[in-house]
Amino acid sequence: MQKSQLTRLDALRRVQEFLDSNAAALGTVSKSTSRLDLDAAVTRLVDLAAQQEKAVTEATSRTKMKLVAREDLRLQHMQPIAAIARKKLAGTPAMQDLKLPSKNTSDAALVVKGRAMATAAAQYTDVFVAQQLPADFITQLQAAIQGVLQAVGVRTTALAQLNEATKSVKDQLAITRTDVNVLNALVVKQLKGQAGLITAWRIAKRIRAKPGVPTGSTKPPAIPPVPIPVPVPAPVPAPVPAPVPAPAPAPVPVPAPVPAPTSAPAPAAAKAPVAAAA
Numbered sequence: 001m002q003k004s005q006l007t008r009l010d011a012l013r014r015v016q017e018f019l020d021s022n023a024a025a026l027g028t029v030s031k032s033t034s035r036l037d038l039d040a041a042v043t044r045l046v047d048l049a050a051q052q053e054k055a056v057t058e059a060t061s062r063t064k065m066k067l068v069a070r071e072d073l074r075l076q077h078m079q080p081i082a083a084i085a086r087k088k089l090a091g092t093p094a095m096q097d098l099k100l101p102s103k104n105t106s107d108a109a110l111v112v113k114g115r116a117m118a119t120a121a122a123q124y125t126d127v128f129v130a131q132q133l134p135a136d137f138i139t140q141l142q143a144a145i146q147g148v149l150q151a152v153g154v155r156t157t158a159l160a161q162l163n164e165a166t167k168s169v170k171d172q173l174a175i176t177r178t179d180v181n182v183l184n185a186l187v188v189k190q191l192k193g194q195a196g197l198i199t200a201w202r203i204a205k206r207i208r209a210k211p212g213v214p215t216g217s218t219k220p221p222a223i224p225p226v227p228i229p230v231p232v233p234a235p236v237p238a239p240v241p242a243p244v245p246a247p248a249p250a251p252v253p254v255p256a257p258v259p260a261p262t263s264a265p266a267p268a269a270a271k272a273p274v275a276a277a278a
Helices: 003-021 033-088 107-130 137-190 195-205
Strands: none
Touching (some): 003 033, 003 137, 033 107, 107 137, 137 195
16 A cells, blocks of 8 residues: 555544444444445455555566566577677678667567567578577577566556556545545534544544645755764874983082192391400
């Protein structure tokens, strides 16, 4: 089921649960034909959802099988023929455009190119067999082309079944709108004056809005930018100054040696006074 379809189915189940949980207050509302139609529609939707899921699985599987068949045709059959033709038959008019189709070539174009290659290569079978391709390489090429056609056809059928299942779910959901509208009128009438139950009923039947663009808006809600933390640089340690060598102590002057004092010459002996002559 698509996401929008699942949300609507969930709403229908909540409606059923509300009607069952409040049967006493609702009186005969659940006996209305709209309630019976709603129950039948929900059962039908569950079955259709299972069919839809099976169709999705089948379509996915067939798509993978088709891709395998395409690559088998291109790489196992067309690629050797194109390489040999380019090497041995490059000057032959019929072989000048004989190239390996790209991986993105459409299914129809790939089949056309494969058939053209088979027709051209059949004219020079001996050249290809001499390069050690199987003697029935043309038959194998044609079988690979047929394999792609079958894979494409099976995938197309699977996709058609998926589209049919999806459309059936959509149509059934559209039918339930009228049932819910009738039940809404009956419930509101029966619960007159019971504001709490009426609010619970409105919540139950409300289809949950998907996240994203708000109702009535064409732009998604603005999301404030998340501030990007600015890394704080680690403190850079101050450079340690190189040790300054202590100045060499100034040389202490050595005093000059003091010469020993020289002794003064001894005074000459005084001459005795000469006595006066008598």
